[in-house]
Amino acid sequence: MGLDFTVVVRNLDYLLWGRLAEGELGGLLLTVIMAVSAGALSLLLGITLAVIAWRYAAIPRKLLFLWAELIRGVPLIFVIFWLYFLVPALFGGGIPNALSVILALAWFSSAAIMHSVLAGLQALPCSQYEAGIASGFTEFQVLRWILLPQALKNLIPSFVGLFASLIKDTSLAFIVNVPELTMVASQVNSRTQLFPTEIFLSIAALYFILCSVLSLIARSISNR
Structure with a gap:
C-alpha cells in the first residue's frame, strides 16, 4: 500500500501556524x-x-566555566522543567509556556556559545590587541572593532550547528504543552490514527528545510 499525504494537505494550515485565526499561535511558525x-x-x-571570561581570567572565568559545565551536564528537558516550575515558585507568578521554553533553550545554548567565542578570541594573535591599545583604542573598542568581528566570522559554522540544534530542540516544548510543530503533528496523528508515517515524514522534511535554509543564510553571511 502506497503513502497517502492527503491528510497532511488537509491539515497543512494547522501544521504551519496552528490556530492563528483564533489567536493561538502554533505549528511551524511558533x-x-x-x-x-x-x-x-x-x-x-x-x-x-x-x-x-576573556577579560577577567582569574576567579570570574573559573566561575563561568563551572556554571557552563553545570548547564551542559544536565539534560535540556530538566532545564525546561526548572524554569517552568521554578519561576512561579520564586516570583509568585507564572510565565507563558512558550517563553519558559525560549529562556531554557537560550540559557542552555549560551554555555556552548560562551566557550566557542572565548576560544575564538584566544585563537587570535595577542599582537592585535596590543596594536589596538597602542593605537589609542580602549579595551572595549579593540574588542568591538578588531577582535570580535574576526572571531565571530570564524565561528559561523559552529553557530549554524548550534542554531540547527535549537530548531530541533524546540520539539521538547511538548512537555509543557506548547503547540509547536511536533506537538501539533502528534495531535493530527491522534485525530486520524491512520497516517503516522505520512505525517511524521512531512514533519521531518519541514525540519530539514528549516535547517537547510539556516545553512544557506549562514553561508551568505560568511561570504559577505
Whole structure:
C-alpha cells in the first residue's frame, strides 16, 4: 500500500501556524519564532559571558566555566522543567509556556556559545590587541572593532550547528504543552490514527528545510 499525504494537505494550515485565526499561535511558525528568539538571546548572553571570561581570567572565568559545565551536564528537558516550575515558585507568578521554553533553550545554548567565542578570541594573535591599545583604542573598542568581528566570522559554522540544534530542540516544548510543530503533528496523528508515517515524514522534511535554509543564510553571511 502506497503513502497517502492527503491528510497532511488537509491539515497543512494547522501544521504551519496552528490556530492563528483564533489567536493561538502554533505549528511551524511558533517553532521558528521560538528558535530565532532563543538563538538571539543565547548569542547575546554567550558573547557577553565570553568577553567577561576573556577579560577577567582569574576567579570570574573559573566561575563561568563551572556554571557552563553545570548547564551542559544536565539534560535540556530538566532545564525546561526548572524554569517552568521554578519561576512561579520564586516570583509568585507564572510565565507563558512558550517563553519558559525560549529562556531554557537560550540559557542552555549560551554555555556552548560562551566557550566557542572565548576560544575564538584566544585563537587570535595577542599582537592585535596590543596594536589596538597602542593605537589609542580602549579595551572595549579593540574588542568591538578588531577582535570580535574576526572571531565571530570564524565561528559561523559552529553557530549554524548550534542554531540547527535549537530548531530541533524546540520539539521538547511538548512537555509543557506548547503547540509547536511536533506537538501539533502528534495531535493530527491522534485525530486520524491512520497516517503516522505520512505525517511524521512531512514533519521531518519541514525540519530539514528549516535547517537547510539556516545553512544557506549562514553561508551568505560568511561570504559577505
